[in-house]
Amino acid sequence: MSAKSLESKLKSKLKSGRKLFCAFVTLGYKSLGQTHSLIRLLDRLGTDIVELGIPFSDPLADGPVIQEASEYALRKGVHPQQAFDLVKQLRMEGVTVPIIFFSYFNPIIHRGISRTVKDLKQAGFDGVLCPDLPPDEHENLSKELLRSGLCQINLIAPTTSKTRMKKIIAKSHGFIYYVSRRGVTGVQKKLDEEIRAKVEEIKGLTKLPVLVGFGVSSEDQIREINRYADGVIMGSSLISAIKSGSGRNGSLERLLSRLVKTCHG
């Protein structure tokens, strides 16, 4: 799949009148086996994008829930290579949901940018999101990704100025991740009031889909955001559900299926 094809895949779904549901999962939380079956489940339920989070020792942009999941996975000895193996396996099993490699920058430079991109391509990933790599740093990552036909997903925050938005958009592919608030990932009860205005501002500047994440946690919030955005990204609330053992008795499946349906409308 090329960068263009993820974009057109997402756009054709939007054209059919439904919104996009993106789920974040931490690799190896609570086990590699569970991540494997979770992504298969998400695929079956019609999830539009999966972000596969690579556990990192210093997850600067994450709140307590994802930090804890990350630490848990690291304690169990999870390492980045397993993300490549897992996705390769999933693709062989016929899983088609677009999968984004969500990783802090250090594991990527440590592996080597070229090697990472090559491995991502071979494994069947669709793109990369690096929460601590703003487009200002002229790293070769975006160039190499483009050459391999993979998307670089960039973040836009409530504090991003319009001039800067344009700069970020020019370097973005796939979709735009709008960070719904100042702060780290995590569950929030109330949505920031300025989200709508910001999303509309971004949509005025690009044809790329704009998804809203960071703190989206309830069906009401999904409905509210989908009135103006192209979809939602959920992470911490899913991790919390896994933590509380919702994996048993099919209740995680019921929860996810409800969220996907709510989002698709």
Add this chain to the structure above:
Amino acid sequence: MSKLLKLPKVPDAHGHFGSFGGRYVPETLIQALDELEFAYKWLKKNSAFKKDVEHYLTTYVGRPTPLYFAGNLTRHFGHARVYLKREDLCHTGAHKINNTMAQALLAVYLKKKRIVAETGAGQHGVASATAARVFGLDCVVYMGEEDIHRQALNVYKMQILGAEVRPVKSGSRTLKDATNEAIRDWVTNVNSTHYLLGSCVGPHPYPMIVRDFQSVIGRETRRQFLKLTGRLPNYLMACVGGGSNSIGFFYPFLRDRVNMIGVEAAGEGLNTHHHAATMAKGVPGVLHGMKSLLLQDSDGQVELAHSISAGLDYPSVGPEHAWLKEKKRVTYVSATDSEAMRAFHLLTKEEGIMPAIESAHALAYLEKLLPKTKSTESVIICLSGRGDKDIEIVRKWDQQS
């Protein structure tokens, strides 16, 4: 004076020191970093701000600090003359206050009412809490749970000073995690809060700001030594954790023909896993918003640093140091826990000065450097802090050995 060395001016417009430095942070912080950089560049030339900083450094911190000729220590080794730049005599006991007073003032000029800081041993936390009192700012200090247990006295000092000390329970529960948490707080409260970073690390413009505020050490030293001897010293030596005292000490001499040595902590030894020798053992990586040398494992996970000195216990180093190493302008060496403890006792015995264990690392290298020097040469050591805070550690060490 001999000819000046050629060295490019750093950081560049994007905050890079060669391939190091930069801004590797979540998008939410970019605006705040831009604002900080803009404000700092303006204030740097603003005479009211400069006057304010100077006023507090002189009347509150106790600057200029003395440059002391350590006669007994010199006679002990019998080679080059040894001088000490007495940062240990600063208010609160270390050079940290040079930066916290100036940055707290910066926060006041930026109309921020709240500062957050990270601390390992607690020295920067105490210095931040102190500056917050002077300028009437709310102060929250993030400190790893492990460090809170190890440094109970400094925790209590911060609390008496009215700061809120927030225990950090994530990751390794030490300085590196406290730094993550302080940055997370800043991301969340970026409108009201200034992040008062304590070392020359982090995203641009922090490494530059902290260097500039600490450069008062080197400027004074240069002036004092020239006045005293009419020439420049042959060697400068300072300890390197994050690297704030050493960069402040070295910076004004970088273009002079002066040899500079940074001493990092070798902990239990460079061949063990218990050290903080980022320069010797680190590889390029990204942590806390900067690219620098970093202790990490084969997956790119950050490894824990170890040193008997909590102030050197950091798995990375300021990007300017990584650059100065690459440029071969500064030589970086290391001293083990036991070498540092020996140096602690040596200085105490010879000169009646108890150094912080951090600074003792710099002193420890004297026994390797001095035999190669001549009696006509001179070495200045930056005595970055006093040892009061470490007496309990020294006592335990002495009992065990």
